Amino acid sequence: MLGKWSLGLCLLALIAVASFIWVSSVGVKPSYEVSKNIRYGFLVENSTAEYIEEASFRVFAPVKKNSYQQTVDITASLPFDIELDRFGNQTLVFKLSKLAPRASQIVKVTVSLQLASEPQRVLLDAEAPYLVAEENIEVDSPEINKLAEKLSSQGVKIQNIATWINQNISDVGYVAEDRGAHYAITTKQGDCTEFSSAFVALARASSIPSRMIGGFILEQSGRVQAENYHNWGEFRLDDAWHLADPQNNKIDSGYGSYIAFYNFNKHSRMSNSHRFLSYDPRLSVQML
Template identity: 35%
Template sequence: MNHRKLLLAAFAALVLSGAAWYGWQLVTAPQYDSSKTVSYSFVLRNASNRVLEHAEFRTYLPVRQTAAQACCERVEVSQPYTLESDDLGNQVLRFGFDHMPPYGVKLIRVTAQLRMNSQPNKFWRFLPDRYLQPEPLIESDHPAVQAAAANLLAGEPAQTLRGIYDWVVNNVRDIGYVRDERGALYALQQRQGDCTENAYLFTALARANSVPARAVAGYVLDDNGLLQAAAYHEWAEFDDGGIWRIADPQKRNYDGRYSSYVAMRLVDNRPDATFKFSRYQFNGEGLEVDME
């Protein structure tokens, strides 16, 4: 074997060892059978009668890669930005504005063309151990959650997961949007919550039964369209042998409608998470923001 081949072999071994360390398992190239264009916009206002020396604003670009989504074929943003990301595939657009005049207004509009698929792809397993651990608001290690999970344990993982989904659907009352996140334990004990509590409880019960699961935030729309604040939604996904499948108790969707779900954020509530805000985040004295 010549020197060049030795170098190539060493590089391949390094890539494979790194992939194994991160929990990646390449299976096949992902497939997509459609595309979807989404737009969303924000109005930033200096509500004071003074010059705002510096304002910062951050919002999500759709998640780089999920089982049925890839971002992006095309992105158009109306203001200069920098792109930030984390190891889960979350992407954040960061904007900075200097010397905003009194009562000044900035408009930010984002248009993204996504590749979508009607069925989830199987092409990697990503950090599965992370999605087995408890975290704030997903209290899979709490005795009450553990006991409920044990009662739902069935002979096969597929039966267990369907049983968890059915139990959440039938036992957690939807009380509409609640601003403050209350978590899985609250939903279990109070038997109520919004989409977030439904997603967190499913995730916690799945993790307590040793199935990797995660909460995802975004929007559900069948066609191209405008993303609006009131339509913001959270659902759960579980790992089925390298395929992330949807479980959305609030919308009564189990393992279906994949091309309708636009993922904006893979939820990470750990204290050291890179991004812990929901739709957007801003800083600046007197700054007000509305999502249109």
């Protein structure tokens, strides 16, 4: 009987130790201590001379959860459905009905967030997708590989990559066309999209998992507007995604101000889209 009790206690101890190791390794209880509320809205108009029985538009909301952000609640002035993909991207789907010709409607969204002051360890998917070439992230470019090799030989890879981009690529202001990492590195110019794609391409070429993020920078609770849209990068280290914004010279800093709306990937693109919203071609949608 004593032997059975001893065996049972040993098994319980092993389970407890294994559970502790698992919790410690994946960060099941990350700390998001900064509360922030954001608001945004859209003016939606029937741009035709015809009566529309039903139409819809879709817009990204802040990502469900990442290493420095957690969405707590979403409310809106109209009913909506939420679609969540495997990358944590959330899409709000609004359906409008009985729109008279040239009629318009304002849709307002409010989101409650909890933000972290430093990266939190979270459950992550495989590294492989964040190391390969994709559209505008030309990891297989000889010029990108040559520069990555040079920067990797000079010490801390991430800091070297970010510093080179910040000091060598000129900000030309907003450009509607996404030109990619190769364009940014060879012409040494671009907007926030080129800065972030250059970072991701150089990081991946240096064997550091990385990805592009789209969203907003907001110091305090308040309204986000289209002109404040921004792209930055993230790199993966110690079971967490760390922030990298070489355009603004912020590497592994700025937490609590960056609000991610979109983890860029080829599987979550919207059709008939502009930045992070998509809509019926009969509609005109403007972010307020």
